[in-house]
Structures are given as structure tokens and as C-alpha cells.
Amino acid sequence: MIEDLDPSVVESTVSQEDIEESIRKYGRDIYNDFDMLDPTFNENFDGILDDLLAKCPVAKSNVGSGYYLVTRQQLVREIAQNWKTFSNAQGYQPDRPEGLPYLYPEECDPPIHTAWRQALNPFMGPAKIAPYEAVIRQDANTLIDRFVDRGECDFVTEFGAVLPGWAFFKNVMGVPVDDLDVLVSSVERGTFEPPPDRPKHFAIIFEYLGEYLKDRAKQESKGEMVDMIAAGVMYDDGTMASYEDRLSVLVDMVFGGIATTTYVMADGMRYLAENPDQRQLLLDDPSLIPRAVEEFARVYPPVVQLGRCLTRDVELGGRQMKQGDFVMMCYAGSSRDPRVIEEPAKVDITRKVALHSAFGMGPHRCIGANLARLELVATYEEWLKRIPHFQVKSGTEPIYETGILRSMHNLHLVW
């Protein structure tokens, strides 16, 4: 499959001059010595992606045991759709910390993946989540009520980090409302606090979810997603999913959908704060908001990249990749590929079609995409009704963080 690609898609045109220019601009050779955690990637996010897209089908990293990185949309799609060669059974990150449990269904292949996905999908389809819309809009207004008269807020802490958590825990998980604050704050602190402090916040969530799962398993099913997870699925060999597998599914659902949505929500809001003419387009015609949401997902991708592990040797873009090597599918790059997107560097909230890969591709496609879109559309619609004109507070600067995920720690808005 992967060997039959159009030669132009896999051709590298990286010259010695390109490498020197990369070192001048970014302080390193992004083509042969890429590092997703280098602050230069966080600071020059779009520029580095665009240079990789233009010149280098398969970049190489020498960090840890090393990994490869593909950005062009066709390549990313080929890898995402071809799980037999590009497996998820070793997880989505290279140099995985020892002892870290695999999260299903994200970090497994068919048939285990298929068993879980088929059971989970009905809970996240458009028809199933449509009734959540009214609750989400009401929650958006509840949050806005808290700060609208103050004339300012930190959008990330006071809205963006809260709404997706409420939407998920209340509607999908059926978690008691009294427990929401500790869960949402633990997800936020586990995402934004200095890295060494993060595990203790995640541990709180793990413990809560473990107890919650046991508790719901004892209760009569309400037909919710968590009841299905508690009951578990049967694998192809006739065995039932273990408690550890079931807990990992619960954790995967929680982490997949909360902090990720926060980022696109916040950076989209920053764009509207800084571009009053574009904001006015949405105020004049709110029916454009779903298009704006797609464009924000395209240019502000929370999931920058996810990895796959090769099950056989593959030659691609002049690189000899070996069985066991990791290749990162850069969804963020794929959404900026000029081969399939006109003027990809331009943010255009009126694009009729924004062909992006913010929600991934292939069988592991984001299961919460429909819910995320619902939250994003509701957020911009309700916000613009209540606070039509707003700016980023002068003297403040949002702080970003980039790795596997991209996030934004703060966004101080005034109106």
C-alpha cells in the first residue's frame, strides 16, 4: 500500500542550504534532527510545519530511541489507515515511560480495537449527542454569568477548561454534579501545572474513575456509556475485557475529550479577539460559526501528532525505516498541506471546505469529534450573543506548550 504512493509526495528536496537555513531560523536541523519538545517548535509552530511540508516528506528525530515524522496529508492518511503496517499496539508515543498502562481503544489494534469501538460508537454519534446541546448552551451561559459583569476573565481557566469537562462528565458519563469541580480542576492542573506536578493530579482522576467504574458496575444499567464500559466487551477469543482494560477505556475517553477541546476553543477565541472584522462576520451571520469552528480546528490543532510502530521494514521518502521504529503522524502538519488546502497559512473562517485532520484519520479517528464540534459551536454562538466585542488584555501574552499535544495556558480577555 504505502509503496505505491505518487513519487512527488515522498520526494525529499532538502538541500544543504535548507539545513543551514533551518539551523539559522530554528537553532536546529528540523529535517534530520527534529525534536517535538524543543521550545523552538512551540515558538515557531506554523513555520516549522510549513518548512517540513514543503521540503521533507519524512523528518527524523534522534531524541531517545529516535522517531520519524510525516506531515504531508496523503502520507499521514496512508499511515493512519494502514494499521497492519503502522500499529498502535505499542502506544502512541515513542520512548513510552515504563509501567504506563496502555489506554484502550486508542492504544491497541483490531480486533480488540474493533470490539471496543463498535460498543462505544453508538454513544458518540450525532443523533445520540444532539440532546446534550441544550445543556451545553445552558452551561456556557452559567459560566459567562460568573464574569460578564466583571468586564474581563481568563478564558482558559474560567471557561475553556471547564465547559468541555462539564459537557463530558455530566452528559456522557453521568457523573454526579457535586464531583465535577474536583474532576475538571484535576484535568486542568494535570494539563497545565509544571510537568513534575502533573502525575499527582492525574492520580486523583484515575482513583476517582476506578471507584466510579466499580460503583456503576454494581448498579442497574442506565444505558449510559459508562454502564457499557463497566459491563465490558467480549474479545474475539471469547474472553471478557479485564477490569484494567475497562478502566483504561474510561480514562481514555476522559483525557481524549477535555483538555484537547480547551485548546482549539481558546485559540479560536484569541483569533476572534484580535480580528474584529472577522468577528463581525460571525456577529452579522452566526450561521458561519460552524465553518469558523472547522477552520479553528484546522489551524489550532490540539493533537499535534500521534505515533505508530512499524510492524515491518518500510522505505519512505528516502528513509529506511525498520520494524519497531516509531513514526509520528503529524495531524497539525497534514491540516496545513498546500497540496490539498488552498492558502493553508491563511486563517479564513468562511472556507466552504476546510479539509483538515484535527480529529485524526483511520480507525482511531477521534470518537468525540461530534461532541467537540457541538461544544465549540455552542461556545462561540452563546459567547458572541453575550459578549460581542472583546480584546486580549494589553500587556498580557498567552503562553503555549507543544509536544504530542498543543495547549494554551492563559488568555486574558477584556470587554
Next chain:
Amino acid sequence: MKVIVDPDVCTGHGRCWTYAPEIYTLDDNGYNAVTGVPIDVPPDKEEAARLGARTCPERAITIVVSAPGPL
């Protein structure tokens, strides 16, 4: 015009349905309900059906343009 959705490639993004819900119907899982067979597209839905195909992140939709008259 007709469109065909590849059942092995559709993973339920639902983008096609957003553009042309009359052409691309979804099952309870949010995946295309009609796959592997041509779906007729009335002339007034052609643009929406094309946009739906273009926006598919998986490239799961093929557009089949029928010949205007006898071959």
C-alpha cells in the same frame, strides 16, 4: 450524478452528512448507512454532495458522473 461511499474507509467523521444530509445518511454509530452501492444525487443536491465528498478526511467517497446520453 452518483456517489459511492467505501465501507472499508468510512470511519464516521460525518462531514459529508453535514453538507448533504439527504444524500449521506448516517447509522446509529454515525457512519454512512448506505455504502458500497451508488447513491443517486438529484441535480439540486450535486454541489452539496460534491462538498461532502471533498471534505471527507478519509477520501472515502467517489463521485460517479453518469454519461449524458447513450454511450
